[in-house]
Every structure is written in C-alpha cells, then in structure tokens.
Amino acid sequence: MNALRSPELDETDWKILAELQSDARLSFNELSRRIHLSAPAVAERVRRLEESGVIAGYGARVDPAKAGQPLLAFIQLRCSLSRCLLKTTGADDFPEIAEVHKLSGEHCSMLKVRAASLGHLEGLIERLGEHGELRTHIVLSTQYDDRPLAPTTPDREVSDSAGWARPGR
Amino acid sequence: MNALRSPELDETDWKILAELQSDARLSFNELSRRIHLSAPAVAERVRRLEESGVIAGYGARVDPAKAGQPLLAFIQLRCSLSRCLLKTTGADDFPEIAEVHKLSGEHCSMLKVRAASLGHLEGLIERLGEHGELRTHIVLSTQYDDRPLAPTTPDREVSDSAGWARPGR
DNA sequence: GGTGAAATTGAGATATG
DNA sequence: CATATCTCAATTTCACC
Numbered sequence: 001m002n003a004l005r006s007p008e009l010d011e012t013d014w015k016i017l018a019e020l021q022s023d024a025r026l027s028f029n030e031l032s033r034r035i036h037l038s039a040p041a042v043a044e045r046v047r048r049l050e051e052s053g054v055i056a057g058y059g060a061r062v063d064p065a066k067a068g069q070p071l072l073a074f075i076q077l078r079c080s081l082s083r084c085l086l087k088t089t090g091a092d093d094f095p096e097i098a099e100v101h102k103l104s105g106e107h108c109s110m111l112k113v114r115a116a117s118l119g120h121l122e123g124l125i126e127r128l129g130e131h132g133e134l135r136t137h138i139v140l141s142t143q144y145d146d147r148p149l150a151p152t153t154p155d156r157e158v159s160d161s162a163g164w165a166r167p168g169r
Numbered sequence: 170m171n172a173l174r175s176p177e178l179d180e181t182d183w184k185i186l187a188e189l190q191s192d193a194r195l196s197f198n199e200l201s202r203r204i205h206l207s208a209p210a211v212a213e214r215v216r217r218l219e220e221s222g223v224i225a226g227y228g229a230r231v232d233p234a235k236a237g238q239p240l241l242a243f244i245q246l247r248c249s250l251s252r253c254l255l256k257t258t259g260a261d262d263f264p265e266i267a268e269v270h271k272l273s274g275e276h277c278s279m280l281k282v283r284a285a286s287l288g289h290l291e292g293l294i295e296r297l298g299e300h301g302e303l304r305t306h307i308v309l310s311t312q313y314d315d316r317p318l319a320p321t322t323p324d325r326e327v328s329d330s331a332g333w334a335r336p337g338r
Numbered sequence: 339g340g341t342g343a344a345a346t347t348g349a350g351a352t353a354t355g
Numbered sequence: 356c357a358t359a360t361c362t363c364a365a366t367t368t369c370a371c372c
Contacts, residue, residue, distance in 0.1 A: 055232075063223055
C-alpha cells in the first residue's frame with residue numbers, strides 16, 4: 001500500500017506538481033510543453049506521483065463565499081480526553097466543519113468551520129459547545145487560502161540534526 | 170466581472186459540485202450519468218458555475234507528508250497593526266505558509282504552516298517571530314483536511330433574523 | 339528520456355422527439 | 356429540455372531509437 005523508497009522529488013517533479021496544483025486538467029501534452037519534457041516522460045512521472053500518493057487526487061476548488069458560505073472561523077475545542085468530538089458524534093453531522101486537527105498543548109482540537117451567516121455560525125457554536133469548552137476566532141479576511149505546496153528550501157533543513165555528524169565513520 | 174443575480178445553487182448544482190470536488194477530471198458524459206441529467210445540461214450548469222466563480226478552478230491535491238512536509242502548525246501572530254506580516258515582507262519569502270487569515274480579537278493573524286522537520290519549523294518560527302509576538306499550535310494528527318464544501322442545511326438558516334417577520338405585511 | 343504513429347476518447351453541434 | 360448521432364479534434368499509449 002506504500003511506496004518502497006522515500007519519494008525523493010526532484011526539481012522536475014516539483015514543476016509538475018506546481019502546474020498540476022494550479023490546473024488539474026492539463027493534458028500530458030500541454031504539461032510536457034510547459035516543463036520541457038516529452039509527453040511519455042511526463043506521463044510516467046505523473047503516474048509515479050499518483051501511485052506513491054504524493055498526488056492524492058484532483059478536485060474542483062469551490063469558492064465558499066460564492067457558494068453561500070462567506071463566513072470562516074477557527075474554533076479551538078478543549079474537550080475531555082476521550083470524549084472529543086468525532087467520538088460521540090460523527091463529523092458528518094457537521095457539514096460546516098472543513099478541517100479537524102488534534103493539537104498539542106492542552107488536549108485541544110482545532111476546527112476550521114464555514115457558515116452562511118452569523119446566525120448560522122452562532123447555532124453551530126452552540127451545538128459544538130456541548131462537546132467541550134471552546135474558543136472561537138472569526139476570520140475577517142483571508143490573504144491566502146490553501147496555497148500550493150512548494151518545495152522546501154534545502155539550505156535550511158541542514159540544521160535539523162543540529163549539525164551532528166553521522167556516527168558511521 | 171460578476172454574476173448578476175445571487176448564485177442560488179439548487180440540489181443539482183450541489184450534486185455537481187460534490188462530484189467535481191472529489192474528481193475534477195470527470196467528463197461531462199460520466200458526470201451526467203452520475204447525476205442523472207443530460208450531458209449538454211450538465212455542461213451548461215458547469216459553465217455557469219465556472220463563470221460565476223463558484224468553481225474557482227481545478228487543482229491536484231498534494232499530500233504534504235508524502236511530499237516531504239509532514240509537519241503542520243497553526244501560528245497566531247499578534248503584530249502591531251500596520252506592521253503585520255505581508256506588509257514588510259511578501260509571503261513569497263515563506264513557501265511554508267499555506268494560509269493567512271486576519272482575525273477578529275486582538276488584531277491577530279492566523280497562519281497555517283507546513284514544515285519538513287522540527288528543525289525546519291523551529292527556524293520558521295524564529296523568522297516569523299520578528300514580525301510580532303506569536304503563539305504556536307503544533308498539529309499532532311489531522312482527522313479532516315479540506316473537506317468538500319457541502320450545502321448548508323436550510324432549516325437552520327431561518328434563525329438568522331431571530332424569527333422576526335418581514336415588515337411588509 | 340525522446341520520437342513517431344495508431345487507436346481511443348471526449349467535446350461540440352445538429353436535428354428530432 | 357432530453358436524446359441520439361455524427362464529425363472533428365485531441366490525447367493517450369505503444370513500440371522503437
């Protein structure tokens with residue numbers, strides 16, 4: 001179910017990912033033109049990226065505001081350890097929940113929710129309040145939403161092991 | 170540049186959006202089959218959804234962990250009002266920033282960032298710290314990430330105006 | 339990884355029920 | 356507005372260099 005080796009992505013792979021993240025419907029022809037490679041070569045790379053799971057899928061990006069849900073909020077849930085949300089009730093009961101992350105710190109969860117109106121958001125918060133104490137941050141505006149994943153600059157990763165040499169030799 | 174009327178999305182539109190969010194590469198034929206409509210009708214609806222901006226685009230979903238950036242964190246930035254991030258320095262200098270939201274409350278911003286390692290994250294936090302006091306929440310695990318936008322259940326929106334009747338009559 | 343050609347597939351338009 | 360069919364164009368994929 002997993003790729004064997006670490007999916008080391010080279011520069012070409014990142015070019016492909018950049019193009020495909022901004023337009024999932026590019027044909028191999030067009031894609032090969034943009035990154036200056038032959039179509040079969042690109043197809044092979046894309047196939048590998050899909051199989052290894054780096055590319056998880058292709059989806060339409062829906063503008064929440066244009067779709068009638070202009071309000072965005074982050075909600076921190078401080079719930080008793082095992083009675084967290086999604087254990088007592090599925091998240092399917094809350095279509096307005098876009099993301100759920102388990103946080104370090106005080107056994108909290110971070111929710112990202114969307115709502116159609118302040119009234120709607122108020123009701124949602126009330127329903128969520130039953131699962132624990134919560135702290136709500138209402139978003140006033142969004143500068144960047146879901147920016148495409150870009151390669152990490154390798155020059156800064158060196159400090160990961162705090163400069164220790166490998167014990168090998 | 171804008172649609173004239175409010176983009177009232179009916180049930181069929183939401184079916185289309187659901188399918189397209191989970192698979193952006195569906196052909197009109199396949200799509201029409203799934204929602205039980207004719208291909209031309211579907212094509213017309215999709216065209217309208219694109220033109221009105223409800224569908225903002227189509228993109229590949231990249232798995233950050235599989236792409237070498239397994240760490241996720243939320244960072245609240247408490248910066249002096251006008252010297253907020255993205256005014257002194259562009260966000261292009263920070264490829265690891267996935268989202269930037271301006272928050273209500275204490276003039277804060279909410280950042281969502283991804284990193285390759287704890288060392289990488291540490292360096293990022295240091296660099297961000299120059300823009301103001303910050304509070305970091307490291308994500309331990311993610312239950313839901315970017316769930317597809319779903320229609321808001323209309324039964325709860327009624328309470329928006331707190332039950333007041335229209336003054337018309 | 340590049341090049342070529344053949345086969346499959348989907349888009350668009352038209353005419354009809 | 357749904358259906359059917361047709362045509363055209365585009366892309367995928369294969370075999371070989």
